Amino acid sequence: MYWNLAMMDWNNTTPDLNLRTNDWNVTTTDWNGLTMVQNVRTLDGNGKTLGRGFIEMLNFLSATFDRKPLKSRILMVLRIMQFIYYPTLAIVAVPANVTTIVILSKEKCGLSRCASHYLVAMAIADLMVIIFDLVLRRIPFAYVEEHHFLEGIPVCNIHAVLLFAATDCSVWFTVTFTFDRFVAICCPNLRSKYCNVKTAAVVLATVTGLSCLKNTFWYFLFTYQYYHRSRHWLCWVKNELKFSPVWGAIEFCHYTLTPGVALILILLLNVLTVRHIAVTSRSRRRLHQQSNRNGTKDPVMKSRKNSIILLFLISGNFILLWSVSMVYSINWRMKLLGYESLYLPLFVMELGYMLQMLGCCTNTVIYVISHSKFREHLKNVVHYPFTPIVKCIKL
Known part of the structure; x- marks a missing residue:
């Protein structure tokens, strides 16, 4: 027709x-x-x-x-939006994450060194996800109908390992940061032993190593050829392997662990943190009112409030933007295994991917909203390239 x-x-x-x-x-x-x-x-x-x-x-x-x-x-409509959405997101996300890494690495934003290490690691992981997933996967699939040009590049299984490892790091770095803040707020006896730079380095290195080790099986399960007939499959997989119970169990565990288990842990840690804060804040407020005759604010409560705002914004943002993709991925794998419990249209998958990619550049906005010192450093970074021009004009 x-x-x-x-x-x-x-x-x-x-x-x-x-x-x-x-x-x-x-x-x-x-x-x-x-x-x-x-x-x-x-x-x-x-x-x-x-x-x-x-x-x-x-x-x-x-x-x-x-x-x-x-x-x-x-x-x-969603696929038409992706023509503009994905390139725009890449243009914004790459410099935003690089700027965040530079600012937080200086450790002059009023955060503890331990927290700064976690936030820098999260920004680096988000940058890797933007490169391996958004730039090298989503954008080509959105703009090119037939991906025959990818068949001559025999690196798909390597690409898959790097992509999934970076995604795991991005997710689990958020979990480790949440746990660090939980210990700092709710466990004063462990605070000095756990919340330090050395422990943060060990935890981040361990998570990175485990993420790379966990995703090496994709190298052997995927072929080196890109799967050019679908928008979101990454590499060729044999049909007998794709529908086998072994493959299904591996992929189901992959999507359940990241981000399923991570979401549960973040929710649990946040609930425990809120519960502890609600109990301690009332007693501390009463003691402060009795001993404070000048009406000054409690610096400990102010510092704790800033930490809580940052923690909840990061955790809430992660849960909101990852939930759709997680639900669709698990439901799709269960359907392939013969267990269809919920019907989800294809546009849910597209929306989930778009929200998941958005999560890799929103932390910078969160830092701008929650920390005045970060805003000051960001202004300096933005003004820095124009400083020589302004000086020349004045001269």
Whole structure:
């Protein structure tokens, strides 16, 4: 079937661009077996594929909007948004994380050295995720319809190990930071022994090593070829392996551990922290009111308040942005194993990936909101390139 999209006549020719558009018969099937058009193929005069373009997808959506079900329309809108969303996110996230690393490494933001080490590690891990996942995976899949050019690069299994290891580090660094703050606030007897730079270095190195070791099995389960027929599969996997109980158990454990177990641990630690703060704050407030006749604020409570705000913002942001992707991944793997408990449309997967990528650049915004000293250093970093120009103008 040919669609008359204003730029084509009924002979499928364009007098201005000398292009002809092939039929829109490339379809995929969602979990209900309903067909929805996924790719838009534009062919030049020689029959070569030009790829799926932003304008072509907009034209196709407008031409078939009324005839498509709601879930298909949402899916197409999200994929159109990704043309702008993913490159913009990469442009913002890379300098934001680099700037965060530079500022926090100076340890002049009023945070403890221990907390600064964890936050720097989180920013480095987020930067690695942006490079390996967003730049080298999401953007190419969003802009290129057929990924044949990737077949000549035999590094997919290595790419998978690096990507999943960086993702694990990003997730579990957040857990270790949450646990560090829990010990600092709720366990005064362990505070001096655990909340120090040496322990932080050991914990971060251990998490990094375990993350790399845990994800080495992807090197042997994946092939070295990129899977170019799907938007989100990374490497080729044999069908007998993909649907085998062994593969299913490994992948199910992978998605359950990261970020499933991590989310549970963060929630549990935050609940315990809130409970401890609610108990100690009341008693400390009463003692401070009795001994304080000048009306001065309690510096300990002020410092604790800043730490709590930072902790809850980071934890809440992580839980909010990772939940959708986690639920869809676990549900999809259970469906492949024959246990379908919940139907989730394909647009939930796209939305989950978009939110997950957003989580790699929001910590900088959190630091700006919660710490005035970080805002001051950020202003200095932004103004630094323009300082020589201002001096030259004054001279």
